[in-house]
Amino acid sequence: MHGPASPGWLLVALCAASGAYCLLRMRSAVEEQRRTAGAEALMGFGMAAMAVPAAAATPPRWTWFAYAAVFGAAALRTLWSVRSSPHHLHHLVGACAMVYMAAAMAASPGHHGHGGGSGIPLVTGALLVYFVGYVLRSGARLLPVAAVAGDSGTLGGTPRALGWGDRPELSQACRLSMGIAMLAMLVTL
Template identity: 45%
Template sequence: MHGPVLVSWLLAVLTAAAGGYCLTRLSRSPCATGTAAHRPHSHESDAAEALMGFGMAAMAVSGSAVPAAVWAWVFGAPAVVFVLAAASAPARRAHRLHHAIGGLAMAYMALAMGSAAGQGHGHHHAAGAGAPLLTGALLLYFGGYSLWAGSRLLSTSAGGLRTATAGLPRACRLSMGIGMFAMLLTM
């Protein structure tokens, strides 16, 4: 990620915390929360969100130290799996497509920033990396997603203890949506 160092580290802390929370949710037993039919989908979502959170944190602080092709594989391969899963089964299609868009956006950012660095751009002069229309479309998507996730989070805060515990995964999704938006802004 190109931009102020403090912003990169704050983004890394935020997304690593979200990834860590998703990882703890992944390690819970299927009987601990939800029905048995719901937990496989939750595990899929928790795994994708943990990968995205930790990946965003790592990319924010060491993006240029790792070759762009490595980042593209780390995020591109799961994105393709989510696209195929969404195409083959209608259950949770929108959620899987969201994870696919997130993975493809991360791969896109890595490749765009890697090509900008390869062209001799300095660390703080990578503005303009990537295709402006695609970057703009992704900014609109993740900006809209963050607003939607934030409104859902606000609706749970009006409830009792049960809805408050449901708010933590939503807060993690919101923080990762904001993180994606911030990373796209720095391109």
């Protein structure tokens, strides 16, 4: 979004790295994980593109409408998936947040999305509250817990080797980093 260039480029790198890891996760043998990873890769790369500092490249106004269309389509697709998994509800909120940010940027490109001291708009505030809660919950899920008896990472008594795309702690860290990035983008809106 808009702000100093260095944090903007760090945000671009974080989102692009998350998107790249999600592409790696799409190679999983588990179909639901592939579908989830695809939605998260779209979100990561879309956030990276949207976070490019304005000093580096000021996109034409139609770009924001393209972002809104892409993430609007993603939201509609995700709406269908919400029936089978509550995790997709988070993807729906994320896609709607991207549509909202794109619409805000299209509406006021000259003002860089700032409301001139009028405070935080209601939708931005609600999204900030949601993503703060999501980040705190995701961070807490990364905390180590005592192993449950019989759950030592084995499958039938033999250790199972997980590929990089199937490691649950990495996918949770990826979701956490994208949640933090979304917070940063909403704060600078």
